[in-house]
Each structure stands twice: as structure tokens, then as C-alpha cells.
Amino acid sequence: MKTMKVSFTEWTKSGSPWVWLNAGAVAICIIMVVGLLALIAVRGLGHFWPADILQATYSVNDQKTRVIGEVVDSENVPAEQLRDVGVNVPEGMEFMRRNLMKVGNRDVGGTDFTWVLANNLSEQAYPEMLFAAERREWGNFYGYLRALREGDTIVKQYDGYEKTPEHLALWEAFEASIDRALSIHEEIYKIEKHEIGAINHEIERLRLQERSLTLKEVNDPAPYSKIEAQRNQLNAEYEGLQSQLLALYNEINRDSIEAxxxxxxxxxxxVAKIVRAFRPNDMSIGDKLxxxxxxxxxxxxxEPREANTEGGIFPAIFGTVMMVIIMSVMVTPFGVIAAVYLREYAKQGFTTRLIRIAVNNLAGxxxxxxxxxxxxxxxYFLGGNIDRLFYPEALPSPTFGTGGLMWASITLALLTVPVVIVATEEGLTRIPRAIREGSLALGATKAETLWKVVLPMAxxxxxxxxILAIAxxxxxxxxxxxxxxxxLAPSLPLDGNYPFLHLDQKFMHLGFHIYDVGFQSPNVEAARPLVYATALLLVAVIALLNISAVQIRNHLREKYKSLEM
Structure with missing residues (x-):
């Protein structure tokens, strides 16, 4: 059998090199995207794992101190750089390893993190009774539990470092005290956030009603008396809730610990300042999971706490999803109507071509x-005029004359409407002319053909x-x-107070949260892992929104596929 030899020129002309080149480029792009997501996931999600707490003796220039904390990073440092700052480095050593340790206790030492030279650490151990406490203020605490107090009375105490029944009993009492404080904190949150929040909302609404009557120069005392009666009733409810809060605060502040x-x-x-406490050195894999x-x-x-470096980001997730939904509701009809006019009704000439050029340029x-x-x-213009026309009683405080959810959604709808116009117009172009003519031949009007045949197929x-607009x-x-x-938004734009969806309210957003935590946080080292975690969550939210839209698109495509054949 004779083997045919293909010259390089013929192989090039066949197009095979370009196919392989494109395939390689796509493979490289996929590898880069997967690698980036993996990096973000590892650095972001690893932050939540309960790392073991190291206890060691640290020696620098003949001075010894005890350090307790988590090792979060490690790097090599040139020996000359260390000698320049007065650190004794053995001769012949070019690099030294140093570890970044999260030592917490910012209220004691003034900083959460410190660098230590790995070679200068000795007597390293991971004691089982070392504990970490996540606090509402001052970040994490690391140390040994010594006593639990109820008021001025010591309930339990222990002065040793070993894991003994007495130490475990003290720890169990401490955990029970945390659970008690958390349950009281939930009651306080419910009263302050929901019940008192609703009363404050109603009192403000009554104030605006009274001011509106004053601006309209209403002299009839009846509406004023009605408002005053409602205000007195709300004030009485408020005083009752304040008494409950005072009792709860006395309860929650009863316990304290010595560490x-x-x-x-x-x-x-x-104990009221502690969110959770745990002993990672004594936890099994199941406990850590x-x-x-x-x-x-x-x-x-x-909700976030500690300048957005601790806690959660639910308000940012909610704000992002709510803004995207409102933006989609606004951009879809305007984009579709514009595309239908340009493709189905506008006379195809110079003006139409100019409009299409303008739309394409707007996308850039x-x-x-x-x-x-x-x-x-x-x-400033629309919001300011709306305030003067419809909310004069609230002035000079702006209602819609300041940034809010509605203006953000409309701005992004304006930003993405060219994408919807171009995509819809291309879909209308792909529908065969014969389908339109068949519908008209059967007696349908042009509007009926557009509404019942063309738009469903497009x-x-x-x-x-x-999908592109959401992305x-x-x-x-x-x-x-x-x-x-x-x-930081103290309340969500959707709640139980009329009108329930507050389009004038400011909100949090995942993208801005990443910017704020990454570049505006006073505690950079504590904020860095949250930047990765939030970025991963933003990618997940966008992917989830896009997947939902893709599923709807695929369903519509299968539904109207028979009409295209």
C-alpha cells in the first residue's frame, strides 16, 4: 500500500493548523478560567476551616516571648533584609523562612497579625485546651479559659493548662453561657430590628402626614388629633418594648469570662460579645467539618460585622439579586420594543442605519x-423634581433625590439595553419571511402576526x-x-413595612463589597480571604442567574422549534 505524503504547503492550505491553533487557544482559556476559579475557591473557602492553634516560644535577639495563634501564610525572606532591621541571622544563610501568624487579641496587642521567623520558634505545641473565640468587636481571641462569672460571682474556674475533667466542666459551662447569650441576642435583634423598626417607620410616616397637612394649611383639628392619638399609641408600644430591651440587656450582660x-x-x-468559641486542637475531622x-x-x-471583615454578606447578596431582577424587568420590554420597531416598522434607510450605529456605539x-x-x-434632575412634586413634606431630606435601588437599576438598564436590542433584532432577522406571509395570508393582522407568531419564535x-445583560x-x-x-446598609430594601419594596433605599452590592473590603479595610490581612470568598460567591450568583435564564431560553427554543422547520 502506497503512503501519500502531504507537503507543508498543502497541509497549511487545508486549514488543519488553524483548527489546531483555535482548539489550543480554547483549551488554554478553559485552563486559565478553571485555574482562576480554583485559586479563588482555595483561598476564599479555606478561610472558614478551623485551623489548629500553635503555641511556641519565639526568640529574637536573646529575648523570648510566648506566641499563640494560627499560621496563615509563609514566605522566604533574604537574610540581608533581616540584618538591615537588626535581626541576628546565622552566617552563610541566604534566606530565612517567616510565618504570618494570626494572633488575634487586638484589644490587648493592638494588631491581629504578626510575622515570626520559623527558625526562631521553639517548644512548638498544639495544646488541646487552647481556644479561639469569635467576637462581635476586636476580632478573634486566642488563649486559655480561666474562669466563668455570673455577675460578680465566680461559677467555675481552673488555673492549669492540661485537659482535665475540671477544665472540661468549665468549658461546658462556658458553652452553655454562650448559647444562652445567643438566644437572648436573637430576641434583642427581633425587637430592635422588626418591632421597634416598624414603630419607628410608622412614627416617621405620621410625622410626614402632619407636615403635609401643615404645608397645605389645613386648619381642621380633626386630622391632627387623629395623628396625635396614633402617635401616642405608638409611643406607648415603644416604651413597652424599651422596657423589654432593658431587661434583656441586663440578662445578656450577666455572664463574663476570665481568659x-x-x-x-x-x-x-x-460572653455577650462572643459569637462562638471552639478548641480546634481538640476537634475531630467530623467536628471541623x-x-x-x-x-x-x-x-x-x-450580616457583616467588624468593618465587613467578619460575619456574613447576606445584605450584599440580596441587594445584588434584587437590583439585577429589577434591571431585567426594566430593560427587557424597552429593548424588545426598540428592536421590534427597528426591524418590523421603521423604514430601512439612512436614519435607521444611523440609529443602529448609535446603539452599537452605546454598548462600548x-x-x-x-x-x-x-x-x-x-x-438630581428626576429625583429632585419627584421630591418637590410628591414628597414636599420630607424636604430638605431627599426621598428620590439621592441614590437608591431604583436609580441604580435604571442606570444599569440603560447600560445594558443596547445588548438586548442587538440580540433581539438578530433573532427577528433569522425568522423566515415565509412565516410572516403565511400568517398574513390566513387573515391575521400585522400586529397579531408579530405578537402571536414572530415574538414567540424570537x-x-x-x-x-x-443573559448577556445580566452577566x-x-x-x-x-x-x-x-x-x-x-x-453598609442597616436594613434590606424589602421588608414588612409599607410599601414593602423601598426603591428609594440604598443597598449593598457584592461587587462594591469586594472593592470596599479589599481596598478600604483598615485590617488588610483579615480582609484578604474575604475578598476571595466574596468574589467566588459573586461568580456563583452570576452563574446561577445565567443558568436560570439559559434554562428558560432552551425551553422556549424547544417549544417553538417546530415552527422554524
Whole structure:
């Protein structure tokens, strides 16, 4: 059998090299994306694992101190650099290993993290009774539990370091005290956030009603008396809730602990300030997995604390999803109507071509330009006029004359509407002319043909435009910084107070949360892992929104596939 030889020129002309080149480029892109996601996942999700706590003696220039903390990072440092700052480095050593340790106890030492030279650590151990406590203030605490107090009375105490029945009994009493404080804290949160929050909302509404009557120069005392009666009733309810709160605060502040830190001194911590306490050196793999799951759940379901470096990011998740949903509801009809007009009704000429060029150019305008436009036109012009026309009683405090959820959603809808227009118009172009003519021949009007035949068949293309709009809008940050997003929103824009959805309210956003934690946080080392975790969650939220839209598009495509054949 004769073997045919193909020359390099013929092989090149066949197109095979370009096929392999494209395949290689796609493979490299996939590897880079998967690698990036893996890096984000490892650095972000690893933050929630309960790492073991190291206790060691640290020697620097003949001075010895005890250090307690978690090793979170490690790197090699040139020996000359260490000699320049006065560290004794053995001769002949070019590099030394140093570890970044999270030592916590910021209220004692002033910092959460410190660098230590690995070669200078001795007597390293992982004592089983070393504990970590996550606090509502001052970050983590690391040390040994010494005593539990109820008021001024010591309930249990222990002065040793070993794991003994007495020490375990003290620890169990401490855990029971934390559970008690957490249950009281939930009651306090419910009263302050919901019940008192609703009363404050109603009192403010009554104040605005009274001011409205004053501005309208209403002299009839009846409406004023009705408002005053409602206010008195609300004030009475408020006083009752305040009494409950005072009793709960006395209850929650009853217990405290005494704990020994790395320097040997003993400090007192209120149990009410502790979110959770655990002994990672004495935890099994199952215990650590349970702790890890609870931390992940806290991250996605709780509110932030400690300048956004601790706690959860649920308000940011909620704000991002709510803004994207409102944006999608606004951008879809406008984009579809514009595309239908350009393709089905507008006379195809110079003006139409000019409009299409303008739409395509709008898709390339930097997002910050849309933010400036939204701030000037939507917030200051439209919002200011809305306040003067419909909310004069609230002035000079703005209602819609400041950034909020509605203006942010409209700004992003304006930013993404060119994408929906182009995708929908391409979908309308792919529908055969024969289908339109067949519908008209059967007696349908042009409007009926468009509504019942053309638009359903073009709906997958519309969903493609919405998917692209969601993908772009969910990750935008620059325009939102001007039209409504904030670092910390005390309440969600959706609650039980009328009108339930507060479009004028500022909100949190995952993208801005990443920027704030990564670049504005005073505690950089504590914030770094949360940047990765939040970035991973933002990717997951965008992917979930896109997958939902893709499923709808695929369903519509299968539904109307028979009409295209």
C-alpha cells in the first residue's frame, strides 16, 4: 500500500493548523478560567476551616516571648533584609523562612497579625485546651479559659493548662453561657430590628402626614388629633418594648469570662460579645467539618460585622439579586420594543442605519459614564423634581433625590439595553419571511402576526440578550458607586413595612463589597480571604442567574422549534 505524503504547503492550505491553533487557544482559556476559579475557591473557602492553634516560644535577639495563634501564610525572606532591621541571622544563610501568624487579641496587642521567623520558634505545641473565640468587636481571641462569672460571682474556674475533667466542666459551662447569650441576642435583634423598626417607620410616616397637612394649611383639628392619638399609641408600644430591651440587656450582660492571653496576663470578656468559641486542637475531622459548614452558612446568611471583615454578606447578596431582577424587568420590554420597531416598522434607510450605529456605539461606552449620567439626570434632575412634586413634606431630606435601588437599576438598564436590542433584532432577522406571509395570508393582522407568531419564535434571542445583560450588570461597580450602593446598609430594601419594596433605599452590592473590603479595610490581612470568598460567591450568583435564564431560553427554543422547520 502506497503512503501519500502531504507537503507543508498543502497541509497549511487545508486549514488543519488553524483548527489546531483555535482548539489550543480554547483549551488554554478553559485552563486559565478553571485555574482562576480554583485559586479563588482555595483561598476564599479555606478561610472558614478551623485551623489548629500553635503555641511556641519565639526568640529574637536573646529575648523570648510566648506566641499563640494560627499560621496563615509563609514566605522566604533574604537574610540581608533581616540584618538591615537588626535581626541576628546565622552566617552563610541566604534566606530565612517567616510565618504570618494570626494572633488575634487586638484589644490587648493592638494588631491581629504578626510575622515570626520559623527558625526562631521553639517548644512548638498544639495544646488541646487552647481556644479561639469569635467576637462581635476586636476580632478573634486566642488563649486559655480561666474562669466563668455570673455577675460578680465566680461559677467555675481552673488555673492549669492540661485537659482535665475540671477544665472540661468549665468549658461546658462556658458553652452553655454562650448559647444562652445567643438566644437572648436573637430576641434583642427581633425587637430592635422588626418591632421597634416598624414603630419607628410608622412614627416617621405620621410625622410626614402632619407636615403635609401643615404645608397645605389645613386648619381642621380633626386630622391632627387623629395623628396625635396614633402617635401616642405608638409611643406607648415603644416604651413597652424599651422596657423589654432593658431587661434583656441586663440578662445578656450577666455572664463574663476570665481568659489568659499569650503574654500571661488575664483579661475579662463579656460572653455577650462572643459569637462562638471552639478548641480546634481538640476537634475531630467530623467536628471541623460541622464547624466549617456552620461558618459557610453564616457567611451567606448573616450580616457583616467588624468593618465587613467578619460575619456574613447576606445584605450584599440580596441587594445584588434584587437590583439585577429589577434591571431585567426594566430593560427587557424597552429593548424588545426598540428592536421590534427597528426591524418590523421603521423604514430601512439612512436614519435607521444611523440609529443602529448609535446603539452599537452605546454598548462600548465606559460604565462610569452611565454612572455620571445617572447621577446627574436620574438622581438630581428626576429625583429632585419627584421630591418637590410628591414628597414636599420630607424636604430638605431627599426621598428620590439621592441614590437608591431604583436609580441604580435604571442606570444599569440603560447600560445594558443596547445588548438586548442587538440580540433581539438578530433573532427577528433569522425568522423566515415565509412565516410572516403565511400568517398574513390566513387573515391575521400585522400586529397579531408579530405578537402571536414572530415574538414567540424570537423569544430565545430575547433571552440571550437578557443573559448577556445580566452577566454585565451583575458585576458592574463603578456606576453603582454614584447612584445608590453603600458600604453598609442597616436594613434590606424589602421588608414588612409599607410599601414593602423601598426603591428609594440604598443597598449593598457584592461587587462594591469586594472593592470596599479589599481596598478600604483598615485590617488588610483579615480582609484578604474575604475578598476571595466574596468574589467566588459573586461568580456563583452570576452563574446561577445565567443558568436560570439559559434554562428558560432552551425551553422556549424547544417549544417553538417546530415552527422554524
Amino acid at each position: 489568659e492571653v499569650s503574654g500571661g496576663q488575664t483579661i475579662t470578656i463579656s 460541622g464547624h466549617y459548614a456552620s461558618k459557610i452558612w453564616e457567611f451567606v446568611s448573616d 461606552v465606559p460604565s462610569i459614564v452611565y454612572g455620571v449620567f445617572g447621577l446627574g439626570f436620574f438622581v 423569544s430565545p434571542a430575547m433571552m440571550t440578550g437578557v 454585565r450588570a451583575a458585576g458592574e461597580v463603578a456606576p453603582l458607586m454614584l447612584v445608590g450602593v453603600v458600604k
